[in-house]
Amino acid sequence: MTPSLDDIFAALADPTRRAILSMLLEDDMAVTDVAEPFEMSLAAVSKHLVILTKAGLISQEKRGRVKWCKLEPDAMRTASIWMQSFGQFEAINLDAFEEYLQQNELFG
Amino acid sequence: MTPSLDDIFAALADPTRRAILSMLLEDDMAVTDVAEPFEMSLAAVSKHLVILTKAGLISQEKRGRVKWCKLEPDAMRTASIWMQSFGQFEAINLDAFEEYLQQNELFG
DNA sequence: GTGATATTCAACCATTTGGTTGACGATTGC
DNA sequence: GCAATCGTCAACCAAATGGTTGAATATCAC
Numbered sequence: 028m029t030p031s032l033d034d035i036f037a038a039l040a041d042p043t044r045r046a047i048l049s050m051l052l053e054d055d056m057a058v059t060d061v062a063e064p065f066e067m068s069l070a071a072v073s074k075h076l077v078i079l080t081k082a083g084l085i086s087q088e089k090r091g092r093v094k095w096c097k098l099e100p101d102a103m104r105t106a107s108i109w110m111q112s113f114g115q116f117e118a119i120n121l122d123a124f125e126e127y128l129q130q131n132e133l134f135g
Numbered sequence: 136m137t138p139s140l141d142d143i144f145a146a147l148a149d150p151t152r153r154a155i156l157s158m159l160l161e162d163d164m165a166v167t168d169v170a171e172p173f174e175m176s177l178a179a180v181s182k183h184l185v186i187l188t189k190a191g192l193i194s195q196e197k198r199g200r201v202k203w204c205k206l207e208p209d210a211m212r213t214a215s216i217w218m219q220s221f222g223q224f225e226a227i228n229l230d231a232f233e234e235y236l237q238q239n240e241l242f243g
Numbered sequence: 244g245t246g247a248t249a250t251t252c253a254a255c256c257a258t259t260t261g262g263t264t265g266a267c268g269a270t271t272g273c
Numbered sequence: 274g275c276a277a278t279c280g281t282c283a284a285c286c287a288a289a290t291g292g293t294t295g296a297a298t299a300t301c302a303c
Contacts, residue, residue, distance in 0.1 A: 032148075036145075037144075039148075042140075049220075052221065057250095058249070067292070069249085070292090070294085071291070073251060073252095074292085091300060091301075092300040092301065093300090094249075103221045106147075109153075110211055113156070113206075145260095149260095149261085165279080166281095167280080175263090176264080177281095178280085178281075179263075182262085183261085199269090200270040200279045200280075202280065
């Protein structure tokens with residue numbers, strides 16, 4: 028059951044879920060720690076994690092009573108590749124790209 | 136009102152809408168012609184086009200009684216740039232990146 | 244064993260989504 | 274002028290979404 032573009036894009040359409048993915052970019056996290064910054068119930072965050080897992084964007088592994096969440100970049104790459112099929116990236120938006128790089132301090 | 140990532144990803148999450156975008160990659164099209172291959176009402180397709188327009192993925196221009204639909208790649212670029220951070224830049228257009236670096240004389 | 248911690252489950256709710264149909268307002272061709 | 278064409282609007286519907294709460298299930302620490 029490889030995740031569909033439907034599932035991937037739908038998962039990415041929610042700001043809470045995108046925030047979770049950004050958090051997991053730093054490091055793997057337990058469900059409770061993922062939920063901590065959000066002003067919603069743990070159960071709600073748990074549901075978001077299920078959606079992200081079904082989309083293939085993260086994986087979850089239970090060790091003891093703690094369930095660890097891990098980013099899985101392949102799914103996002105699938106979506107990215109679909110976008111690239113539009114073949115319009117020769118005119119990539121360099122301003123936005125530069126802004127992105129600076130915001131993320133990837134340049135010294 | 137610049138479209139949000141919410142709007143863009145939500146718009147991309149539907150297979151009908153992705154198919155419409157692929158069709159518009161070929162050429163600009165009238166609403167009736169966009170709707171022709173789909174087994175749903177014209178009104179339903181018209182709604183999809185509204186969603187794509189609000190997401191900034193297409194634009195619509197009325198000439199006479201015909202409304203023409205045109206692909207607008209900037210919105211997809213916005214989403215693509217957001218996604219790049221999750222793939223360690225493997226999927227980015229390296230030619231564009233190199234051009235960017237040279238234009239800004241960050242290389243010798 | 245007992246109590247605290249980690250997480251999900253189940254039932255519920257309001258709102259959104261994706262579709263239908265029929266009527267309607269423009270615009271065109273003859 | 275009038276009929277046909279293009280597209281949207283309005284009302285409606287079923288299903289999905291995103292949230293809540295309280296109970297339930299594991300697991301850990303002591």
